[in-house]
Amino acid sequence: xxxxxxxxxxxxxxxxxxxxxxxxxxxxxxxxxxxxxxxxxxxxxxxxxxxxxxxxxxxxxxxxxxxxxxxxxxxxxxxxxxxxxxxxxxxxxxxxx
Numbered sequence: 001x002x003x004x005x006x007x008x009x010x011x012x013x014x015x016x017x018x019x020x021x022x023x024x025x026x027x028x029x030x031x032x033x034x035x036x037x038x039x040x041x042x043x044x045x046x047x048x049x050x051x052x053x054x055x056x057x058x059x060x061x062x063x064x065x066x067x068x069x070x071x072x073x074x075x076x077x078x079x080x081x082x083x084x085x086x087x088x089x090x091x092x093x094x095x096x097x
Contacts, residue, residue: 001057007043017043019054026061 002020007030009015015032028048034041048058048067058064 001053003051003053005047005051007047009043015043017047019047019057021057021061026058026063 002022003018005017005019007015007017009032013032015030015035017028017030017035020027028044029035030041030043032041032043035044047054049055058067
């Protein structure tokens with residue numbers, strides 16, 4: 001599979017996202033600033049979660065387990081941040097009265 005998709009960024013810029021599994025491993029590239037700097041950008045992530053052809057190719061790849069772990073860790077961090085914010089608020093309410 002090789003697929004190119006044009007997407008519009010949040011500032012209205014048009015980027016090209018390219019997916020390939022022709023070499024036996026899943027590859028993605030985006031022409032946005034993050035993609036050019038080899039950072040997993042939101043354009044790639046969004047298409048990986050919404051384009052059926054890309055999703056099917058990715059699901060078969062060795063990267064799927066790593067991606068799932070990244071999502072789990074990201075959720076853990078968000079949960080810890082919510083807990084930390086609650087504790088800060090509780091401390092402030094008691095201390096700053």
